[in-house]
Amino acid sequence: MRKLEAQPIVTIGHLTDQSERVWGFFWWGHTEHYRTFAHFLERPAAGSDLIDLECHECGEELVLRLDSLERQRRTRRRLLTTAAVGFTVTAATVALGLITDEIGKPLLLSEAPGVITLLAFLASLPVVGIAVFHWWRENGMRLHSTTGRTDPKHCRIDGTEIIRAVP
Numbered sequence: 569m570r571k572l573e574a575q576p577i578v579t580i581g582h583l584t585d586q587s588e589r590v591w592g593f594f595w596w597g598h599t600e601h602y603r604t605f606a607h608f609l610e611r612p613a614a615g616s617d618l619i620d621l622e623c624h625e626c627g628e629e630l631v632l633r634l635d636s637l638e639r640q641r642r643t644r645r646r647l648l649t650t651a652a653v654g655f656t657v658t659a660a661t662v663a664l665g666l667i668t669d670e671i672g673k674p675l676l677l678s679e680a681p682g683v684i685t686l687l688a689f690l691a692s693l694p695v696v697g698i699a700v701f702h703w704w705r706e707n708g709m710r711l712h713s714t715t716g717r718t719d720p721k722h723c724r725i726d727g728t729e730i731i732r733a734v735p
């Protein structure tokens with residue numbers, strides 16, 4: 569889980585070069601080179617702030633949405649609650665399957681309760697995974713491009729993760 573910081577540092581990257589490592593039909597990897605710039609920020613007391621940032625490489629204007637600590641905590645709680653509900657549904661469907669099998673009346677896929685239980689189980693698994701993933705990486709920052717589409721040149725670099733600027 570990302571650390572909650574009242575004065576975070578955001579690293580903005582400008583893509584300067586990229587190359588593919590290919591041998592015949594075999595793809596070995598993709599390499600991107602960035603010029604990076606650190607910006608020192610202060611979170612708002614409440615809600616969110618839109619902060620104008622300028623790329624030091626090309627001068628393009630970027631906008632960073634920075635959430636307050638309180639809003640970041642609320643977002644994390646919402647994601648964790650979603651994951652808990654998804655996990656509860658997963659556990660309940662597994663328990664239902666085991667109990668009905670144990671008492672000699674197994675859920676059958678030819679009947680509606682069996683199909684509903686299977687669908688609930690299959691739907692709850694990705695909900696848990698996606699909610700936990702977003703809860704883990706939530707840091708209350710979104711880099712936006714001003715072009716109205718995903719920016720291929722600019723990104724926010726968070727540890728080893730490269731997050732493109734989105735509209």
Ligand SMILES: [Zn+2]
Nearest residue numbers: 582623625626
């Ligand atoms: Zn740039």
